Amino acid sequence: MCLAVPMRLVRRDGPVGWAEVQGISREVRLDLVPEVRPGEWLIVHAGYAIEVLDEEEARESLEMALRASEDPGTVGGGP
């Protein structure tokens, strides 16, 4: 089966949208996330967006991870 992946919504036309991640682009159904706007991040599963990612929380996850880590290594990839 397919694994769910985060993708960014590029444009939408009613219940159908086009989303992309790392150069891969595909059509996604937006029936289950009726309010999503282009530019937002989705979790896409089996051709449907099943949730919109919260960017604020995403940034916090990373900061939490940074704080949690004792590794003082370079902060590459910070938001």
Added chain:
Amino acid sequence: MKEWTSGLRDPGRVRGLAAEMAALDPGRPIRLMHVCGTHEHALCAAGIRDLLPEWLTLVAGPGCPVCVCPASEIDLAVRIAALPGVTLATFGDLVRVPARISLAQARTRGADVRVVYGVADAVALARSLPDRTVVFFAVGFETTACTTAAALRASPPDNFQVLSSHRLVPPALQALLDLPGETPDGFLLPGHVLTVTGTKAYEDLLSRRPIPMAVAGFEPLDILQAIRAILEQVRRGRAEVVNAYPRAVREQGNRAAREAIAEVFEAADAPWRGIGTIPGSGLRLRPAFRHRDAGEVFGLAPDPAVQDAPTGCRCGEVLLGRQEPEECPFFGNPCVPDDPMGPCMVAQEGTCAARYRHRRA
């Protein structure tokens, strides 16, 4: 936003966080269970088990929807696919799962079996084949059930039907806790399923049996943070549902997705491979959608005489987290992903397949 995922994979931080777990040693062995094929995949790919302290084991439970689908339901799909005028559409992994015969074998005998990426493709297929009945053989947990429900609500063509083998996760966790024998010390909850359901259904489990749980995302640091959240509960003697994947999971889940499932499906008792029948763990179409139910329309039902594992495959034990794939005498020889003996080696999300693909050279 692209960058945060790489941050959540950074090997130095992953090692650092894993090393911190040593400080949470409760002085006894701890066995945690995840119930998600994507978690097994992520754990193997990142080599996370190798980083965990010795007293901590992380086993895979029944988290692969293709694997838990019993042979009797695959056999029903095979029988429906063999009917004249029927095209059966389903996920690629399911086509290869051995039953009395697999769907792939049915295809070589003339059945029209098509692989689709999801239900939307099956609906498009029905539109393009107006003279045939297109049956979507639907497996998957809440993450996939909501997509089947959404497609059925969006007025698909009349020649589109569904054979539902969808399953719900919370009743399975309850069943695992009710089984005799050793139960896990905590559950790592499947992040994508909880994006749909929210955390409430899992809090309800707590009222029946206190057990530490944490919702886990899929990047290595997401998983480690969830493990740590469980270990902290163990240390403090608490049992709650900690959301360690808040960028995707909300307390109420995705309301539109939950409503779609509730409108289209009702819960029913359902058999799980390796576990048996779990009350209220399946989803069947509600009466308003019975004309879309291929089993009802064709008057066919699963044949309970069709056995799950006549070959000696241990998928049942693997699905319960009671046996590691490597302990199966067939693992790697002769059972491999290209010539699987059981569904756990077929499916991309299967525990045996994930372990085999990422085994040490």
